[in-house]
Amino acid sequence: MRMIAAILLAGSLIGSAAAQLPGASLPSYRDTGKSAPARAADLVARMTLEEKASQLVNDATAIPRLGIREYNWWNEGLHGVAAAGHATVFPQAIGLAATFDAPHIGQVASLISTEFRAKYLAAQHRFGGSDWFGGLTVWSPNINIFRDPRWGRGQETYGEDPYLTARLGVAFVRGLQGTDADYFRTIATPKHFAVHSGPEASRHRDDIRPSAHDLADTYLPAFRATVMEAGAQSVMCAYNAVNGMPACANPALLTDTLRGAWKFNGYVVSDCEAVADTYLPDHHGFRRTPEQGVAAAFDAGMDLICGGAVESEHIVRAVNSGVLRQAVIDRSLVRLFTARIKLGQFDEAATVFPGITAKDYDTAANRAVALDTAERSLVLLKNDGLLPLRAAPRRIAVIGPNADSQAALVGNYNGDPSHPVTILDGLKRRFPDAAISHVEGSGLIDPALQPVDGNDLCVDAACRRRGVTIEHFVDRTFAGRPDTTAVVERADHAWSGALQSGAVRFTGYLTARENGDHVFRYEANGGYRIFLDDKPVVDAWNVDWRPSIAAGRVRLEAGHTYRLRVEAFQRATEGRERLLWSPPADPGAAAAVAAARAADLTVFVAGLTAQLEGEEMPMAVPGFAGGDRTSLDLPAPQQALLERVHATGTPLVLVLVNGSALSVNWADAHVPAILEAWYPGGQGGDAVARVIAGDVNPAGRLPVTFYRTAADLPPFTDYAMAARTYRYFDRPVLYPFGHGLSYTRFAYSGGHVSQRRIRAGAPLTVSVTVTNSGDRAGDEVVQLYVSRPGLPDAPIRALIGFERVHLAPGERRRVSFALDARALSTVDAGGVRRVMPGKADLWVGGGQPLSGRDVVPPGQALHVAITGTVTLPE
Incomplete structure (x- = not known):
């Protein structure tokens, strides 16, 4: 009874937030007239060592005497509010990237942040605080570079290109954090800093040693942009080590680069159990004891441990033993409580985003945006004229393991869609008069069971x-x-x-x-x-x-x-x-073939799910290991069934649902229409059906290269960028980065550069007129690439601008790109970024100038001469 009374008293004190004795002056940390860092410093100064340590782990306990609510920092918002029941589920991050539409991704992130606030209002408990997946600190976006298609978590990223990742990352961070002058709607956490992209099975012990060139050219630019441009208030450090030091205990990354060169003023949170990796002997074993491990992390610039309460005990022992200075953890605590104050957790609730209510999540309006986003993300890989359908089929066979799968909609780090529309559902809704037969025909990696x-x-x-x-x-x-x-x-x-x-x-x-x-x-x-x-x-x-x-x-x-x-x-x-x-006769496949033979159209929905590709999975099956992939091919049972279905002669649309590139070489040679749908979110089935019907003109673009085979790539464990991604891969590919077809045609004319000769560091404007020369309205993704021939460390080409524009038939629009010094810069072998003299070849068009396909995308080549040299900051 004594414990229950204490709990009730604590709850009443925290619930009254500003409980004061009559005539008592307001403590500084509750004074909204003071700055958030000053308030945070005052609050931290009032804590005991044990209380301080309790706030340095993700599940921070309540401190009733100070009015501090219990707060769990762990929340996920990769493509919607995750792990908190019903929420709007947008396409997986790789699908968001395929939109090539930064303003729209910013809108998506803004809606997600509103849903976080609504969930926060609806679910506050534990003395008015926030439980797991109930807070406002969002561990997203994942802006690691998808350097190798075998990485299972690549689906969480914005693809293989540093520039595209940076632009979408900036938009997403700004959307999550909002523009309010007083409070952050949520706090975004770009992750995983840095040089992190598998393999999953060895991530707790891998020591990645990138060249200085690759670090500055590929692995860091998106983090720099989200910090310096978007003002991200948090960063998550990675599991792996970088150049001999764990990423969460790496002063070169966390102090010299992040806080020194980039002037980051937020807090750094560790990936979960990454601090334990610093001292566990079978992981990094960087330090001998837990106390030395946590000290190394805090000294390097990490501020918050995602890990168990035992880490709080390690912190106390580290301070008491002199391994860790209390001033160091005070520094981290001020950063953490500055964030909580800027989220409004110590102010009157009525003054913090009063326009958001507990019902403002999973709304019909937000689901409409999710549908629109899914439509924008779909990439038409191949089309021999079958699509769009000229008439509604009378009989449709819907086949494949992902046709009626909710798991195939959501990917990973996902919420729970309240009104999920599978691809089968979408086709039924779009073609209500058709006789639609559904036969799974094959499992993901086994026969149909x-x-x-x-x-x-x-x-x-x-x-x-x-x-x-x-x-x-x-x-x-x-x-x-x-x-x-x-x-x-x-x-x-x-x-x-x-x-x-x-x-x-x-x-x-x-x-x-x-x-x-x-x-x-x-x-x-x-x-x-x-x-x-x-x-x-x-x-x-x-x-x-x-x-x-x-x-x-x-x-x-x-x-x-x-x-x-x-x-x-x-x-x-x-x-x-x-x-x-x-059984051996495989009746599922036989039923699928019979259904296809009896239909006027077959829609074969193939691919993967997050049950196969994802984060550190304790599973090994043919083609997959630990969440990563060992082959890029369509799993063998699906491939065999696809060939049998194709042999029926019924017109066939292949829909791929997956989070990474698939080497569908046979399908490219034989199937008339192939549509890449990614993990398209809760309303994805409607989007796919509308594209097949022609209600929507697809305009998504590939944010990754689809290679012909994994054998064309260097070993997965090799982090060198040579022969990786479109920027450094010089062999034929199946579908190139930036590829995507349309139901209409676009033409480019009037390409112009503001100056044909510029001094290094000077701005440059590139413009072109884009015309919809077809008979159907559609979006074009205008892409600007630069090549620096003759510079030994320069990529083959690099994306430096993109804009998605909607054009009616016959409509034309002038599209301009304002380029700064970084756009025309390259990184040398020593990791120094410069604008170098010489020729700069520009291409502005609907894809890369050399696509590897039979039809080169429309576009125009332009040229600029650069004089002089300018060195740019990190």
């Missing part, structure tokens, strides 16, 4: 009773007696009602119908194991929070009976689980 039928299952070996026995246990050790036992028809289970947690075990006997290899999987929201005759077929027990799609293959004999055991545990409070299999 179906529930094991009750007629194949028996409780006992003599098969006196059909079904299986299910036992429910309190925990996953299966210790003791089960709390419930029953006989059910099939090995499936709904986690709801009284059974919302724990583990289940099915036992019984299975009789095979066919000779040959059978594939088994348990569709689950947790870990699972499948045994036949006590031999493991699938072991997916040690999974993380993501549903596994691990399957096993075993040869069975027709008519033979096998002892079956399935064990599974639950990670969610609700959800249905079931035992699936595919």
Whole structure:
């Protein structure tokens, strides 16, 4: 009772925020007339060492005597409010990049920040503070360079180009933080600083040693832009080491570059458990003890540890032992509380963004913007004239593992769309009069699986009773007696009602119908194991929070009976689980071929999901390892089914749903229309259907290169940029960076440079007239590239400007680009950025001048002579 009373008292003190004794003067940290840093310094000065340490981890505890609410700094907003229930889910970040539309991405980020504020108002608890994924400090955007298409987290980025990433990163940060003079709507956190892009499996021990050229030319420019132009108030340091020092304990990065050269005045948060990496011997092992590890991080310029409460204890011991100066953590605390004050957490709620209410999230208006964004992100890779459809088909076959998949809409770091529209849903909505048949036909990496039928299952070996026995246990050790036992028809289970947690075990006997290899999987929201005759077929027990799609293959004999055991545990409070299999005859593929043969149009929805590519996954299946990819090909079962479906002769549209490049060489040679949809967000199905129908003219562009094969690339672990990305790759590709087709045509004329000869560092304006010469309205993405022939360290070409314009048929528009010194600069081998003398070749057009395709995008070549040399700051 004494503890409950203390909690209630703490809650009342914090809830009254400004509780004061009669006649008491207002403490400085509550005085809104003072600056946020001054208020923060006053507040920090009132804390004990233990209280200070409690505020230096992401799950910061309440300090009732000072009116400090409990606050968890961890929140995610990569493409919408994540992990907090229903929210508007925009296309995954790689899809946002494909819009090539910085103003629109800024609008998207602004809507996301409003939804964060609304969620914050709706869900405040724990003494008025914020729990996990309930705060206003947003660990987004991910502006790492997608240097290699095998990286599983590349879907979270804006692609492979430093300039495109910088422009979209600046727009996103500004949109998240807002323009209010007094408060930040949220605080953005560009990540992961720096030089971070896989492999996932070794990220806690990798020491990346980029050349000085690559560091300045590729890996740092987007971070510089989000800090110096957008004013990002937070940065997240990475897991990997850079040049021998962990990124979160690296003074060259955090002090010399970030705070010194770039004048960053916000706070640095570690990636989660990255500070532990500094002292764990099987990780970086940079320091021998936890106390030395946290000291190294704070001394280097890191301010907030994402990690457990144990790190608070390490901080206290580090200070008491003299390893870490209290003045250093005071510096970090002032930065952190400056941020919380600028978020309005110590001021009257009615004065902080009063126009935002707790209902301003997941609105119909925001979902309309998500649909518009998805439409802008779609890239038409190939079209032999099939699209747009000339008439509504009478019969449509919709095939493929991603056709009716919500996971294929959302990617990772996602919210939960309240009105999700899969591609199947979208086609049904757009073609309500068509007879639409849906056959999955193939799984992502296995044949199409179906529930094991009750007629194949028996409780006992003599098969006196059909079904299986299910036992429910309190925990996953299966210790003791089960709390419930029953006989059910099939090995499936709904986690709801009284059974919302724990583990289940099915036992019984299975009789095979066919000779040959059978594939088994348990569709689950947790870990699972499948045994036949006590031999493991699938072991997916040690999974993380993501549903596994691990399957096993075993040869069975027709008519033979096998002892079956399935064990599974639950990670969610609700959800249905079931035992699936595919017999050797592969009936799913046969049904898909039959559906395609009977249709007037086939839409094959192929690709990946975040169950295959993503962050540090404890899984290895053919083509994938630990979240990364080992092959760029379409998974073999999907490729085989695609070829069979194509052989029916029915007109075929291939829709790719994925977060990284796919080497669809066979499809490019045989399929008449290919549409890249990325992970298109909650309303993505409507967007795809509208593009296929011709209601929307696609204009997305590739933010990454689609290579012909992973064999064309250097090793994944090699961070040198030579032979990587369009800037340094000089071999033929499948689809180049910047590629994207339209249903109309565009022409370029009147290309002009403001000066044909300029002094190094002088501004330059490039302009061109763009005309829609077709008969359909559409968007054109005007792209400006520069090449510096003869300079040994210069890229082959580099994007230095882009603008997306909408033109009606016959309409023309003058598009201009104002270039500063950095646009025409290059980085030398020593990492120094300069504008060098010599010829600058410019190309302004609808894509790169040498696309590798049969049709070169329209555009114009221009030339400028530069005299003199200018060295630019870091």
